Amino acid sequence: MLHDTHIPVLPGTRLDGRRQPSPRSHRDDPARAWEPTALAPLLEPSISDFIYRTPGAIVDLVRQYGSPLNLIRPDILQRNVRAMRAVLERHTRHHEIFYGAKVNKSPALVRAAIDAGTGIDVSSRHELADALRAGGDARRICASGPAKTQAFHADLVQHGAIISLDSSQELSALEDHLDAGPHSLRARVLLRYQPTLSRNSRFGMSPQDVRDSLRRLALRPQQLDFLGFHFHLGGYAFEDRVAALIELADFIGEARRLSLAPRIVNVGGGLPVRYVESDAYEMFLRAQGPDHYRNRKVPASFYPYGNRLDACAWLEQFLNAPGKDGRRVSDFLAHHDLTLALEPGRSLADQAALSVFAITHVKTLVDGRCVIFVEGSSFSACETWFASEFLLDPILISRDATKPADDVLLAYIAGHSCLDEDVLTNRLIAFPTVPQPGDLLVYANTGGYQMDLLENEFHRHPMPRRLVLDAGGGTRAIPDTLDGDLR
Numbered sequence: 001m002l003h004d005t006h007i008p009v010l011p012g013t014r015l016d017g018r019r020q021p022s023p024r025s026h027r028d029d030p031a032r033a034w035e036p037t038a039l040a041p042l043l044e045p046s047i048s049d050f051i052y053r054t055p056g057a058i059v060d061l062v063r064q065y066g067s068p069l070n071l072i073r074p075d076i077l078q079r080n081v082r083a084m085r086a087v088l089e090r091h092t093r094h095h096e097i098f099y100g101a102k103v104n105k106s107p108a109l110v111r112a113a114i115d116a117g118t119g120i121d122v123s124s125r126h127e128l129a130d131a132l133r134a135g136g137d138a139r140r141i142c143a144s145g146p147a148k149t150q151a152f153h154a155d156l157v158q159h160g161a162i163i164s165l166d167s168s169q170e171l172s173a174l175e176d177h178l179d180a181g182p183h184s185l186r187a188r189v190l191l192r193y194q195p196t197l198s199r200n201s202r203f204g205m206s207p208q209d210v211r212d213s214l215r216r217l218a219l220r221p222q223q224l225d226f227l228g229f230h231f232h233l234g235g236y237a238f239e240d241r242v243a244a245l246i247e248l249a250d251f252i253g254e255a256r257r258l259s260l261a262p263r264i265v266n267v268g269g270g271l272p273v274r275y276v277e278s279d280a281y282e283m284f285l286r287a288q289g290p291d292h293y294r295n296r297k298v299p300a301s302f303y304p305y306g307n308r309l310d311a312c313a314w315l316e317q318f319l320n321a322p323g324k325d326g327r328r329v330s331d332f333l334a335h336h337d338l339t340l341a342l343e344p345g346r347s348l349a350d351q352a353a354l355s356v357f358a359i360t361h362v363k364t365l366v367d368g369r370c371v372i373f374v375e376g377s378s379f380s381a382c383e384t385w386f387a388s389e390f391l392l393d394p395i396l397i398s399r400d401a402t403k404p405a406d407d408v409l410l411a412y413i414a415g416h417s418c419l420d421e422d423v424l425t426n427r428l429i430a431f432p433t434v435p436q437p438g439d440l441l442v443y444a445n446t447g448g449y450q451m452d453l454l455e456n457e458f459h460r461h462p463m464p465r466r467l468v469l470d471a472g473g474g475t476r477a478i479p480d481t482l483d484g485d486l487r
């Protein structure tokens with residue numbers, strides 16, 4: 001379906017503010033990457049160059065490793081760590097970043113975070129084992145997830161990792177584990193508080209449970225080393241974290257009256273990522289309607305892809321915000337000699353991964369709508385399974401750049417399974433030329449919960465491959481596994 005489209009088509013924007021470089025072919029390959037017209041992803045300059053200057057290299061990688069293909073840039077995660085740490089160093093005396101390992105299954109990203117000096121936030125025995133194998137210091141591993149089995153507790157205690165206790169029942173389970181072991185067994189714990197703003201959540205303790213737990217911890221200082229408090233909030237407003245911290249202030253006083261020594265407040269993750277340019281994003285939201293979706297449904301909510309603040313600006317604002325008694329958050333932390341801990345996932349993975357899908361065919365349906373089929377499924381770009389959309393246009397790489405681009409194709413994108421709901425995007429996306437079988441769609445910035453959260457072997461398709469790209473934007477790639485062998 002070639003159309004004059006009503007979809008807002010905007011000039012693309014890149015992080016460095018430059019226009020798309022003129023396409024250049026890789027070796028003798030005439031591949032060309034086309035800049036999206038509506039929701040162009042913001043791209044780190046070396047990623048932009050990789051896609052737009054060497055699209056043939058991406059074609060070669062897919063030829064060799066198959067589709068979908070996940071490409072990882074651990075050096076970018078390390079740059080994100082350094083940027084975040086620079087803000088923390090300006091505003092706090094003590095801080096700790098725990099990389100939220102749940103955000104992506106890549107061992108290279110975990111290793112990169114450890115090499116950049118972060119701790120690791122783990123949510124399972126398996127994430128713990130991976131962090132240890134990647135060289136993580138167990139005492140700088142924090143288990144924040146609420147679903148801890150006995151075996152997970154045992155591992156955490158054995159290694160001396162930090163355990164964030166989600167409920168008084170979890171405290172009892174941990175006490176049972178300690179009682180059953182040798183006298184020397186000791187656990188390092190935080191109490192996970194449920195801020196007023198997340199009273200509907202099933203995670204964290206009520207104020208009464210926190211008070212009761214503090215009293216119980218005070219009775220067993222030999223077995224339970226109480227380190228401080230933790231919370232994690234949905235949403236992305238720094239103001240909500242400030243409000244939660246104000247609520248925690250009373251418990252800090254209460255703990256000290258019980259002769260406990262809180263020294264950490266872990267304010268969780270949720271630092272924002274800017275995926276697309278803010279004005280373009282807002283314009284898109286204003287203009288969109290049911291006709292812009294294959295299922296004629298505008299999703300009820302989206303991740304705020306057009307955030308105006310990036311993670312570092314957000315952190316500055318958080319630390320400078322007036323908190324308890326009008327004191328800035330950074331002053332409050334200094335006054336109480338507290339370490340500020342963060343457990344960012346998405347924001348550390350920002351720009352650190354790409355997912356590439358090969359197009360198998362383009363089909364016009366009975367009602368005239370067009371669908372692009374890809375080799376791979378929405379399990380590898382999974383926002384539609386959460387009744388939402390990954391609101392970045394994919395970048396089309398045509399293998400034959402000579403195709404005329406005289407009109408716009410509007411299409412949604414479907415995976416290779418037998419499920420009608422297996423769509424990477426319900427949104428009708430404008431393409432500047434008709435994709436051909438073997439052309440590629442590159443989804444940028446998929447490192448945060450997109451590329452592999454739901455991936456599986458449905459229809460016995462092998463798991464997608466994951467490759468680590470050269471630091472700085474080279475086109476060389478090596479397999480990303482713990483042992484270095486190819487899955």
Ligand SMILES: Cc1ncc(COP(=O)(O)O)c(C=O)c1O
Pocket residue numbers: 100103121144145232268269270271343344345346347
């Ligand atoms: C307890 C906890 N900490 C940290 C995170 C990481 O959040 P984000 O990836 O938004 O930074 C999550 C995400 O769900 C979480 O549940």
